[in-house]
Amino acid sequence: MAILFQNAWILTMDDEFRAIRNGWLLVEGRDIVDLGEGEFFGDCDERIDCRGGILIPGFVNTHCHASMIPFRTMGDDCKDRLRRFLFPLENEAMTPQLVYLGAKYGIAESMLAGTTTFVDMYYFEDEVARACLQTGMRGYLGETIIGQPTCDYPEPYGGFELAEQMLEKYKDNDLVHPILAPHGTTTCDEACLRRAHELAVKYDTLMTLHVSEMDYEMKHFADMGTTPLQWMDKIGTVDKHLLAAHCIHVSEEDARIMGERGASVAHCIASNTKAGKGVAPVKALLKDGVPVGLGTDGPSSGNTLNLFDQMRLFANFHKNENRDRSLFPARDIVALATRGGAKALGAENVFGQLKPGMRADIVLISLEEANMFPVYNPYSALVYCANTSNVRLVMTSGVIRVRDGKLVHTDLYALREQLRREMKPFLAAAERYTDII
Ligand SMILES: [Zn+2]
Structure with missing residues (x-):
């Protein structure tokens, strides 16, 4: 399975802090295999249009x-x-x-x-x-x-x-x-x-x-x-x-x-x-x-x-x-x-950068929301402006886990209900501490 990210502002976080404004990045299996600037002309199974959003290591x-x-x-x-x-x-x-x-x-x-x-x-x-x-x-x-x-x-x-x-x-x-x-x-x-x-x-x-x-x-x-x-x-x-x-x-x-x-x-x-x-x-x-x-x-x-x-x-x-x-x-x-x-974590050679050979642990941050305009410096936007509502897509080991800001494999609200039910004895035990909490 080869997945291509295109039209992305790629922050590689590599030794030179390379940033590619109109970039593409190719994932095959669980790893990043290639990245570059402009158009990608090779084959892939899925193309993801990042619409100018920022791509960072997770x-x-x-x-x-x-x-x-x-x-x-x-x-x-x-x-x-x-x-x-x-x-x-x-x-x-x-x-x-x-x-x-x-x-x-x-x-x-x-x-x-x-x-x-x-x-x-x-x-x-x-x-x-x-x-x-x-x-x-x-x-x-x-x-x-x-x-x-x-x-x-x-x-x-x-x-x-x-x-x-x-x-x-x-x-x-x-x-x-x-x-x-x-x-x-x-x-x-x-x-x-x-x-x-x-x-x-x-x-x-x-x-x-x-x-x-x-x-x-x-x-x-x-x-x-x-x-x-x-x-x-x-x-x-x-x-x-x-x-x-x-x-x-x-x-x-x-x-x-x-x-x-x-x-x-x-x-x-x-x-x-x-x-x-x-x-x-x-x-x-x-x-x-x-x-x-x-x-x-x-x-x-x-x-x-x-x-x-x-x-x-x-x-x-x-x-x-x-x-x-x-x-x-x-x-x-x-x-x-x-x-x-x-x-x-002693894992600098495994993840944490966007470059060939690294695990494809990748996050796409959207610039389309109100809080992300204008962006002169993408790092500034991430630290001083961004919040979780800007997270569009999340991939770990080459598999998309969050798409369009939603979990792919889990229904969050069903999970919350399950947790709420399981918490009943815990909440009963917590009543003893109501004067503190
Ligand atoms: Zn702790």
């Missing part, structure tokens, strides 16, 4: 808990949500079916927003894998490993068993990439992080966890005379396998160590600033050579699962923090949301 969401859809808008402005009601409610009311439908809904929302790859950490994570395979989402999926009983395992650190099952089950899968997901630096002990890291090395995959995010976490390590990151480094768990989520409070020394070891960061600006936690020092991290990708966090932390929000907030907060309008031009921010994310 967005890469480097930190998410998609199945937390049922928690959205619950206790948004409440302090210490994690321990007051998130953990208790998860333990009481999360089921495999709720994780599956939550993931499917979260994936639908993400795809409609132009995301083609996401990193996810949750419970019953194999259900998220099932949702990825059904919908065509590329997922880096980690079963949560944590030092307390959870909804899917009665023993602390029981997640290892489930994680190892996934590591075996999805070896060499094109869409599902199992990773290790110990929860965080204070919710997991040293032995847990060492073991998770060993498995990440053994299976040549990622280890992701929450790092330098919480005030109490920083105090815990400050009392020991160190930082979370330096403690992790001391126990030998900081290297190219590490994808550290948040890193709000990393020091200059932490950033230098991460750069030296090849570790990467999932930066969640919407979630972090909504919680009043602070802004990660991305300028310093990039200066030290740390790959940084953007992440939405879960739908109850950042509330939306789209990277347009992250790009816009990234621009606003970092320019403001540094009192520098010229810092992080729009082109660099689009790069963080696409190729930068792929680099943070």
